[in-house]
């Protein structure tokens with residue numbers, strides 16, 4: 001296909017039409033093949049690298065041929081995130097209207113930074129913040145921003161926590177130099193993004209207290225209080241508790257009401273990591289377990305998990321917009337237009353670290369409008385029901401044992417075979433992960449619970465059925481039988 005010579009990068013109308021037609025065909029083909037989608041394709045690293053090993057292309061190539069190449073090397077070899085055979089980490093299957101939204105939003109290429117650079121996108125993001133607060137029962141006054149995911153959402157929440165809590169020291173200007181060490185508390189089950197945030201914020205992981213958990217992997221409240229009191233006695237300044245609204249290992253939900261009371265008693269900030277489980281609190285049957293989340297000073301959420309969004313999108317909520325602005329606003333001549341102060345225009349660049357930002361909220365807005373939140377909730381409920389189904393299959397099978405007791409959509413279990421010695425069982429389960437990866441039919445990863453290696457299945461995908469779960473166990477059995 002000929003491209004227009006030199007004047008612009010654009011294709012002619014006719015060329016664009018055929019490129020889009022071909023793209024549509026590729027997208028439809030992905031959905032047509034969902035049922036058969038493998039969890040993983042076991043290529044050697046060197047082989048994949050060789051597909052892309054070429055010098056910087058100075059001359060362009062035919063777009064239709066390029067799309068064929070993309071189909072062969074990228075689309076058809078993709079890890080099976082969309083389909084029913086993905087159980088690793090926390091991989092939601094995305095959804096179709098959000099895929100379309102991402103395409104449209106890149107087409108108009110809005111910069112969701114200043115109101116007058118993307119007025120509709122700014123108002124949509126504000127609306128999504130308000131809807132999110134409503135979904136989880138947080139204050140309607142909440143301020144918030146869309147960020148890249150759960151890690152960024154916790155970094156944002158803890159940045160605001162640090163800057164607002166130490167407002168009197170003006171850490172925004174002075175940094176942390178010369179201050180007495182201050183301490184952050186979380187359970188030992190807390191996601192590593194809290195550790196990363198604490199390092200990035202100059203607090204240092206030596207000042208992050210990872211507190212023991214109870215039998216259900218929830219933070220041990222007595223141990224927490226003892227540690228806070230010991231730290232105060234030793235001259236530290238306890239300033240923040242990170243509570244879990246669904247841990248990554250087992251979906252454990254800390255006692256958030258008591259964490260809030262402890263935080264209040266010591267004038268500390270309460271940040272809740274709801275990246276994995278926060279959104280599922282909208283289900284009436286789980287509401288009670290999340291009691292206290294509404295009292296948090298900041299909450300991290302992840303829409304590419306339980307709102308089934310394509311990567312990347314997370315969200316930080318705080319109790320009001322002012323704390324975001326206080327933390328992030330920096331005057332700059334090239335951003336002043338004299339329009340900001342005297343209008344109701346909300347400037348997202350004044351409320352977040354990034355200046356240029358893509359309009360992430362658009363796909364959430366489109367999903368909520370297209371499907372309605374009730375339907376999304378029904379999918380969340382289905383994920384929970386399928387996880388309970390998996391647990392029942394594991395409990396009743398003689399060759400599996402269940403190792404976790406979750407309210408959410410994670411089941412940890414081991415293959416135990418028949419009359420195998422303990423060391424053999426431990427060895428098989430460790431070897432199962434790489435062997436299953438090589439097999440490729442399903443993709444599952446593991447974790448350690450109290451030091452013991454277990455298989456961990458996470459079920460956040462509106463396309464799974466009971467048959468998918470049966471298939472998972474069948475494939476594990478098949479592959480395990482080669483390791484006995």
Ligand SMILES: Cc1ncc(COP(=O)(O)O)c(C=O)c1O
Pocket residue numbers: 089090148149150151152191193246247248273274275276277302314
């Ligand atoms: C509890 C929890 N917090 C934080 C994260 C990090 O989220 P992201 O991968 O979107 O950065 C995850 C991811 O699985 C998580 O489960």
